[in-house]
Amino acid sequence: MTLKTTELPRLNLTNPDPKALAAEILQALKYRVGKDATVATREDWLTAAIKVVRDRIVDRWHESTKEAYEAGAKRVYYLSLEFLIGRLMRDAFSNLGVMDAMREALATLGVDLDVIAALEPDAALGNGGLGRLAACFMESMATVGVPAHGYGIRYANGMFRQEIHDGWQVELPETWLDHGNPWEFERRERSFEVGFGGTVESVTSKDGRLERHVWKPHDRLLAVAYDTPVVGWRGNRVNTLRLWSGMPIDPILLDAFNAGDHIGALRESNKADALSRVLYPADSSEAGQELRLRQEYFFSTASLQDIIQRHLSQYGDLLTLPDKAAIHLNDTHPAIAVTELMRLLMDVHLLDFDTAWDISKRTFAYTNHTLLPEALESWAVPLFERLLPRHMQIIYAINAEILLEARASDQFNGEEISRISLIQENGERRVRMGNLAFAGSHSINGVSALHTELMKETVFADLHRLYPDRINNKTNGITPRRWLFQSNPGLTTLIREAIGERFLDDIDALTELDRFAEDASFREQFASVKRANKERLAALIMERQGIRIDPSALFDIQIKRIHEYKRQLLNIIEAVALYDQIRSHPERDWMPRVKFFGGKAAPSYHNAKLIIKLANDVARVINRDPAVRGLLKVVFVPNYNVSTAEIMVPAADLSEQISTAGMEASGTGNMKFALNGALTIGTLDGANVEIKECVGDENIFIFGLTADEVAERRSNGYTPRSAIEGSPELSQALAAISSGVFSPDDRNRYRDLMDGLYQHDWFMVAADFDAYADAQRQVDAVWRDSPDWYARAIRNVARTGWFSSDRTIRQYANEIWNVPA
Numbered sequence: 001m002t003l004k005t006t007e008l009p010r011l012n013l014t015n016p017d018p019k020a021l022a023a024e025i026l027q028a029l030k031y032r033v034g035k036d037a038t039v040a041t042r043e044d045w046l047t048a049a050i051k052v053v054r055d056r057i058v059d060r061w062h063e064s065t066k067e068a069y070e071a072g073a074k075r076v077y078y079l080s081l082e083f084l085i086g087r088l089m090r091d092a093f094s095n096l097g098v099m100d101a102m103r104e105a106l107a108t109l110g111v112d113l114d115v116i117a118a119l120e121p122d123a124a125l126g127n128g129g130l131g132r133l134a135a136c137f138m139e140s141m142a143t144v145g146v147p148a149h150g151y152g153i154r155y156a157n158g159m160f161r162q163e164i165h166d167g168w169q170v171e172l173p174e175t176w177l178d179h180g181n182p183w184e185f186e187r188r189e190r191s192f193e194v195g196f197g198g199t200v201e202s203v204t205s206k207d208g209r210l211e212r213h214v215w216k217p218h219d220r221l222l223a224v225a226y227d228t229p230v231v232g233w234r235g236n237r238v239n240t241l242r243l244w245s246g247m248p249i250d251p252i253l254l255d256a257f258n259a260g261d262h263i264g265a266l267r268e269s270n271k272a273d274a275l276s277r278v279l280y281p282a283d284s285s286e287a288g289q290e291l292r293l294r295q296e297y298f299f300s301t302a303s304l305q306d307i308i309q310r311h312l313s314q315y316g317d318l319l320t321l322p323d324k325a326a327i328h329l330n331d332t333h334p335a336i337a338v339t340e341l342m343r344l345l346m347d348v349h350l351l352d353f354d355t356a357w358d359i360s361k362r363t364f365a366y367t368n369h370t371l372l373p374e375a376l377e378s379w380a381v382p383l384f385e386r387l388l389p390r391h392m393q394i395i396y397a398i399n400a401e402i403l404l405e406a407r408a409s410d411q412f413n414g415e416e417i418s419r420i421s422l423i424q425e426n427g428e429r430r431v432r433m434g435n436l437a438f439a440g441s442h443s444i445n446g447v448s449a450l451h452t453e454l455m456k457e458t459v460f461a462d463l464h465r466l467y468p469d470r471i472n473n474k475t476n477g478i479t480p481r482r483w484l485f486q487s488n489p490g491l492t493t494l495i496r497e498a499i500g501e502r503f504l505d506d507i508d509a510l511t512e513l514d515r516f517a518e519d520a521s522f523r524e525q526f527a528s529v530k531r532a533n534k535e536r537l538a539a540l541i542m543e544r545q546g547i548r549i550d551p552s553a554l555f556d557i558q559i560k561r562i563h564e565y566k567r568q569l570l571n572i573i574e575a576v577a578l579y580d581q582i583r584s585h586p587e588r589d590w591m592p593r594v595k596f597f598g599g600k601a602a603p604s605y606h607n608a609k610l611i612i613k614l615a616n617d618v619a620r621v622i623n624r625d626p627a628v629r630g631l632l633k634v635v636f637v638p639n640y641n642v643s644t645a646e647i648m649v650p651a652a653d654l655s656e657q658i659s660t661a662g663m664e665a666s667g668t669g670n671m672k673f674a675l676n677g678a679l680t681i682g683t684l685d686g687a688n689v690e691i692k693e694c695v696g697d698e699n700i701f702i703f704g705l706t707a708d709e710v711a712e713r714r715s716n717g718y719t720p721r722s723a724i725e726g727s728p729e730l731s732q733a734l735a736a737i738s739s740g741v742f743s744p745d746d747r748n749r750y751r752d753l754m755d756g757l758y759q760h761d762w763f764m765v766a767a768d769f770d771a772y773a774d775a776q777r778q779v780d781a782v783w784r785d786s787p788d789w790y791a792r793a794i795r796n797v798a799r800t801g802w803f804s805s806d807r808t809i810r811q812y813a814n815e816i817w818n819v820p821a
């Protein structure tokens with residue numbers, strides 16, 4: 001066979017012939033990987049299989065692009081410093097409807113699809129929820145037919161890989177590009193110059209009038225585009241994820257090279273490389289590093305230059321930009337784009353300030369993701385001025401404009417005005433990126449109903465009063481393709497058998513499953529699917545960690561970033577208290593339970609890392625104690641990421657969503673679990689509130705202080721010591737941890753952590769402990785009555801289709817972007 005790939009017959013997308021596919025895979029292996037079947041490694045087969053499917057995607061991609069172009073459709077540009085994608089192969093195969101055919105084709109070649117699928121590295125270009133949301137949104141935009149581009153950074157090293165050594169987190173670099181990335185297309189021709197530092201010159205006309213400013217950067221480099229196609233469900237649309245990589249303008253400095261300084265000659269190359277080298281591994285906490293600001297500007301300017309070039313080549317005029325482009329800022333990381341668009345419009349395209357400002361506000365929209373004060377981005381004015389001198393001027397100009405509006409409105413006192421300012425004046429002067437994003441956008445959205453209300457009352461109270469029609473809510477969502485169809489094929493098949501196929505295309509149809517909660521035989525089938533998912537997880541834990549787990553135990557799972565506000569500590573302390581109870585009351589009828597933890601801590605976050613160690617220390621003691629008789633096990637699963645989540649979520653009976661009320665903006669882990677039939681134990685925080693409304697009070701375990709009560713306790717002088725002393729169970733658990741029962745090798749290891757609970761307990765662990773422990777005993781009671789448990793679990797599945805990111809994206813499309821969906 002010497003057929004060139006281009007001469008192969010084009011196959012029917014939805015019903016490809018496995019034989020023809022097998023031939024194509026062999027062709028790809030030979031001509032694109034350069035290998036013969038006899039010597040091909042499993043990675044080679046993976047690459048060949050992906051290339052074959054990618055070709056089909058490219059066809060749809062070009063059609064999608066052409067359609068949008070010819071229709072003059074408004075495009076959405078989603079700017080995000082993080083895209084936590086995970087693996088793409090299953091997503092693409094399944095969305096294109098070629099999964100079964102590819103499986104069969106590979107089998108005829110002696111290759112197991114599941115085996116090669118497991119070799120694909122996770123694209124972990126994000127920390128947690130925010131990055132995963134961006135990935136779900138990309139898939140949903142392609143699914144509901146919104147022409148969109150995602151823009152971000154192609155980090156060579158994404159999120160670190162976590163290993164646990166002697167119970168401690170160890171961070172290792174993740175090298176996901178080692179075997180190349182078969183999904184992406186490098187677009188050298190699509191590169192843009194990025195500058196830093198230097199000076200600003202003013203150009204004046206002959207009569208001395210200021211005409212414009214010209215920024216003369218000191219450092220310059222290139223941003224080069226790498227494109228990954230994103231396939232919607234049923235191949236509906238294919239959108240582009242465009243990630244920028246840094247490249248030097250002069251890769252080798254000839255002067256230095258000729259002078260024999262071969263290392264120095266690479267200086268520019270190294271600088272450019274640094275920009276897209278690492279993802280900052282801090283989730284919801286300040287980074288504040290100069291390189292981070294450089295990264296933010298780097299991807300913002302490249303994306304805007306790209307958007308402007310595309311717009312001008314089609315429409316020839318930037319006044320129509322807001323009608324043809326919606327630029328979305330995922331958190332404040334790309335907020336610098338507001339000033340960059342202003343600069344490009346004024347300094348390069350010679351529009352006046354008012355026109356540019358009007359265009360910007362009508363083009364940008366911003367999503368706020370956190371109310372945590374330490375996570376609200378701000379930059380020291382001297383640093384900002386040094387790196388981006390022209391942008392600093394523009395910020396002052398914008399500030400003058402909004403402060404004028406505020407004063408003119410006559411409703412603010414001096415202190416309120418200072419809170420509206422883009423510059424924080426008390427202490428070190430800093431640029432407030434949240435205020436900048438707010439001022440420069442026509443829409444500011446929160447990510448759950450509660451979060452949006454709190455946003456109006458706290459961080460943006462004054463700006464909201466000034467611009468009352470900007471804040472709106474868009475409760476987060478998750479894509480059911482990845483988080484149900486692909487990760488839980490057993491449940492998906494069961495649902496199809498019960499209610500038919502419609503829910504595959506219209507997730508609202510899941511509600512038809514509700515009545516099956518009453519059906520005893522369906523409940524049994526549901527339980528056996530859950531059981532199989534638990535066995536799969538147990539096998540993985542056995543293989544990776546050598547820990548034996550009983551799949552008939554209740555699987556109680558808390559997986560998410562390790563952060564004090566998420567309160568893994570509350571869960572661990574409850575495990576210690578339960579351990580104590582099991583030992584003191586062996587006569588009681590305890591229900592076997594396995595508590596799973598998983599999550600990464602920011603490398604510089606001391607307490608979070610200590611909490612990981614505590615989980616591991618507690619696990620070691622409990623799991624070895626014969627007095628526990630296997631009734632309680634604790635497992636810390638290392639290196640939590642998207643692929644691990646896809647195995648753990650379908651195996652959960654109980655979902656732990658126990659953040660201090662008022663602190664979790666939304667959560668999306670909570671949605672994944674509920675959709676897969678886990679019951680939630682949680683506080684009235686973030687989207688838990690809406691999950692409760694959807695599933696009904698009887699089908700969720702809510703406990704603890706509300707956001708209002710937390711605020712009230714705080715302002716009335718909360719004294720954790722009295723809460724602790726009022727709870728014998730809690731006091732004993734804290735005393736055991738503090739005295740070194742779980743750390744005999746270092747008895748003082750947890751003393752400070754425990755003292756912190758007595759002294760300030762910022763996250764109200766003590767205040768919520770008894771309510772949490774009571775809720776856990778209610779969980780046991782319902783679990784004991786197993787038909788009732790599964791009825792509730794089925795209702796969770798049936799009632800959480802609303803949390804599909806398709807719904808979220810349609811709301812963004814209709815209410816923010818003004819594009820059809």
Ligand SMILES: *Cc1c(COP(=O)(O)O)cnc(C)c1O
Pocket residue numbers: 127128129132559560561640641642645666667668669670672
């Ligand atoms: C969904 C997801 C998250 C977000 O989890 P939360 O519980 O909402 O914090 C974080 N990391 C990964 C890998 C995820 O899949």
